[in-house]
Amino acid sequence: MEIDDIRREYAKGGLRRKDLLQNPIDQFDLWLQQAIDANLSDPTAMTVATVDASGQPFQRIVLLKEVDYKGFVFFTNFGSRKAQQIANNGKVSLHFPWHSLERQVHITGVAEKLPMSENIKYFSSRPKGSQLAAIASKQSSRISARGVLEAKFLELKQKFDDGDIPVPSFWGGFRIKPESIEFWQGGEHRLHDRFLFSRDNELWNIDRLAP
Template identity: 45%
Template structure:
């Protein structure tokens, strides 16, 4: 079979996929006035429903030239200051945040027909916050943070594993400190959008917009 035929078969399959979205109603009157409380409620329900990776946060960044990139990170905590994730400060995402701190994130729970979009500005967490989280990581992950030059081209898998073994030996018997080039970011939101799939594609979309110290709530068309 030619590759063109295989691609057409995949496209034909996609066109035949049909599903109905169902979910509890989501409206302006029933949601929390505070989007962080609404996020906490939905995240708890995602965890209780045992969805796969409920804290997987799809993070989009852009360079100063407007070149975009996207990847999944893990949401490691949030409060009313924002949503926190951790990474290498020399990674592509970190370099783009340094050039353009405006970012957006997406939490997607297909099992619940739900998603949450967050837009805002990314800023570094304090060293104390990064140190505290780093101490909770498995020792192997702590060592890996030291030897991974994230987003850079490397010679081979073998070279990576050899670097890990050498670092593992050098830290033997000692606590692994946090690398100075590794730490957290806080996504400080300016807007949230909560999306609930509904029948006949008449989905519920509730938008929170930052208005000084309060949040303005609006409904969007599906």
């Protein structure tokens, strides 16, 4: 089959203005819970798009770890490419693709580092293996072989075998304060439903967009 022949009809139902909650975070929480209830794989997986100093965009998938009225939170190594690009330009884009529900959510906003207290709280809740991996991996740096990474992991595992693992200074979270949130629901004949929430100070304006 040719690539341009691959298509399907979207028929799970539309999205109407009357069905939307007034606050987009509440609407997101509703859709996220429905994605979880539908047993989707990695329902909290989101694409994070950043831009480097030359204007080149980069994307990668991370896991959402918290969402509330303040924004969307994920954690990373501050030496990673995404963290370095955020340090240069805090404007980022998030994307949640819930394909089997024929839904997408797109978010634009500004990234801010979390305070150390929140980093400690989350780091302490992680499995020990994840804690060790956060220290062992100098994210985005070039390595000669996987064995180098595995050796560092085993070294740290022995070092902290009987003790608590300290939160590394080069690791922590970002909170994306949203400026816009778009909800996309697939529709028949490619007449998709799109609603864009745009922030106006502490209020949200809602517009229907053409598909």
